[in-house]
Amino acid sequence: MITKFYQHILALAFAVKVINKNPNILPNVTLGFHIYDSYYDARVTYRNTLDLLFKMHRFVPNYKCDPQKNLIAIIGGLSSDTSFHMADSLSLYKIPQHSSGALESDIDHLLSFYRMVPNEAHQYMAITSLLHHFGWTWVGLFVTDDNGGENFLQTVEPLLYQHGICSAFTRRMEKVAHFDLGGEIFNMLNDYYVDVTNDKVNAFIIYGDSLTLSWLRFLLFIRDPENKEITSFRKVWIMTTQIDFILLSYQKSWDLEPFQGAISFTIQSKELLKFNEFLQIIKPYWNQADGFLKDFWEQAFDCTFPDLLMQDNETCTGEEKLECLPGHLFEMGMTGHSYSIHNAIFVVAHALHAIYSFRSKHRAGDKRFQLQDLQPWQLHYFLQGISFNNSAGQTMSFDEKREMGGGFDITNMITFPNKSFLQVKVGRVDPDALEGEAFIIHEDMIVWHRGFNEVIPLSLCNDHCHPGNQKKKKEGEKFCCYGCAPCSEGEISNQDDMNDCFRCSKDQYPNKNKTACIEKIITFLSYEEPLGISLASVALSLFLITALVLGTFIKYKDTPIVKANNRDLTYSLLVSFLFCFLSSLLFLGEPSTVSCLLRQPTFGITFSMAVSCVLAKTITVVVAFMATKPGSSIRKWVGKRLAYSVVIPCSLIQSTICTVWLMTSPPFPDLDMHSSTEEIIVQCNEGSVTMFYCVLGYMGLLAIASFIAAFAARKLPDSFNEAKFITFSMLLFCSVWLSFFPAYLSTSGKYMVAVEIFSILASSAGLLGCIFAPKCYIIILRPELNNREQLIRKKN
Known part of the structure; x- marks a missing residue:
């Protein structure tokens, strides 16, 4: 169990609880929910989606029963692959699907698909802006070996090229750790280790999900179990929104030092005070219907309940507090994905409220409209026109592409010797802002890896060509790898890495180092000389x-x-x-x-x-x-x-x-x-x-x-x-x-x-x-x- 993701369940339960207690939204109607796990497997995702559609113990396609379990909408899919596997089946029945994970693919053809998070194209531009801001032109790419990873490469690599940035290498990774690979795993970890220890590449972009990062950490640990070498690496890890930094149960004791100074893009979220109060009441027996809580408690607090007591484990007292858990196990602040799930519940609820209000006004007599008779496809008209303010005061509405919009926060990871870490907001990405304000980064707030000695890292194929020189292409290598040639006579270059030198204006001349233009002196044969x-x-x-x-x-x-x-x-x-x-x-x-x-x-x-x-x-x-x-x-x-x-x-x-x-x-x-x-x-x-x-x-x-x-x-x-x-x-x-x-x-x-x-x-x-x-x-x-x-x- 990934204990950190338990917050997603609590965010779902919290939103449903608030809606059911609010008589102004859905009076006399109770929302319920079912939770299914995809296990990062396409077959399981397809099967569970069908189980949601046809609610019998035996799988009988196109047969509907149990009216109390009336499926009205589906929320989920942190990864793009999971979301699109679900959409293959849900789109046939026009059931609204609200994705809480970032998606880079075009969803215009999926008419029942609603994006609760910003379009990932904005994130790609933000990554490019980040690299350009710090002058990192030689970067490594780690992507998942799936359709999402391929789409990422097809979109990002041309974008990087347009902005003068090259990929030093591209490493495709498994989405989930496969410990049965045998001898192949050693070849894999050697390849990864060579890439990670490349002296010229100090910036790595990781695209995937949280387990991908955990798998990468495992490979590095196997290569250097005692952390004698890996902790000295001076690298900047750049993580996309799908990635939450997690450590699985067997990784709890591993050092976080290699990821010190990592930069993450996260979905913008607002703080919900009542959600924090809700977390305070969570105890092992707070809700008998919560089948996840017991496993979560044991794994998060590393204890065992009395009926399952093991010899070497402590007993769970039930008085443990969630706020005492480190960030890689559980976060008290609502994450971007949890915030998206919370908003998705309210979007569905307000759409149902709009339908109820519309039908009640237009039905004759005393016969009341029953929401149990509503078909999922009937929500689409009301979803597209939905507009309300959530409990944090943020306006919720979809645009013409069925996207909620919004932006991303840029966070910086600060690690501590006790295996904990802190995510500090150091910037933001706002696609709707004025030109020049769409990407903001406060580099003075960033804490880099200790090996950089508080100096902004460099990630270049070669040293800069300083003023007075121009770039010279190296045959057979990418354009980011170049030599330097002095400017010709009469020309200058006044910036690093200029493609061509240029001549001064007629009333100026180059200085000795060919780095600046000096005003010419007006001269004539005067009486004073x-x-x-x-x-x-x-x-x-x-x-x-x-x-x-x-x-x-x-x-x-x-x-x-x-x-x-x-x-x-x-x-x-x-x-x-x-x-x-x-x-x-x-x-x-x-x-x-x-x-x-x-x-x-x-x-x-x-x-x-x-x-x-x-x-x-x-x-x-x-x-x-x-x-x-x-x-x-x-x-x-x-x-x-x-x-x-x-x-x-x-x-x-x-x-x-x-x-x-x-x-x-x-x-x-x-x-x-x-x-x-x-x-x-x-x-x-x-x-x-x-x-x-x-x-x-x-x-x-x-x-x-x-x-x-x-x-x-x-x-x-x-x-x-x-x-x-x-x-x-x-x-x-x-x-x-x-x-x-x-x-x-x-x-x-x-x-x-x-x-x-x-x-x-x-x-x-x-x-x-x-x-x-x-x-x-x-x-x-x-x-x-x-x-x-x-x-x-x-x-x-």
């Missing part, structure tokens, strides 16, 4: 030097050396240098629309003007010497007319190029997010690269022309021309700008800007120094050489 300060200081210094040179030339404008070099052309060249040095400052600071529009055209025009002035100087020197020849016709070109005819057209051409550039595809501020990994470069997009190189190319043509002209006039007398200085200055100028192109193209960001500024300053300073340094030397340090006689002296 050392490089910007240095370039700005050099530009301003050269500007001041040029201004001093210009001032010196203006001061000594009437001296021969100033007048001899075309005073106006010299002033124009120096002013061009001033603008060249100032134009470099447009390249510093954060680029704006105005600065981007101005800097390249300003640089191009001022430089072209400077080079045009140098070209004009060179041509003037050459023409001047040619004009000294007797009878020369080009003497009229010597002077300002020649200089203007060179400088103005050359400058206008460059101005025209820049104007076309600004009108067609002008430069604009832009963000370069790709050149640098860690920076966003604020730069000026040149708009038309072709126009930009046209500006540089035209300036280069002027420089080459100046260099050729100066090189041709380099052998003229030193005192009469500056061709050698111009030649050297243009050689320096061309060298700087030829070096500019590879340096400019090989850099990016602010360093590209710095290269251009350096080129502007270096080339302008080279021209300034080579052309004007010798003149300033004579004007300031050797004024005695600044006279007409020295200028017209011919070279020896």
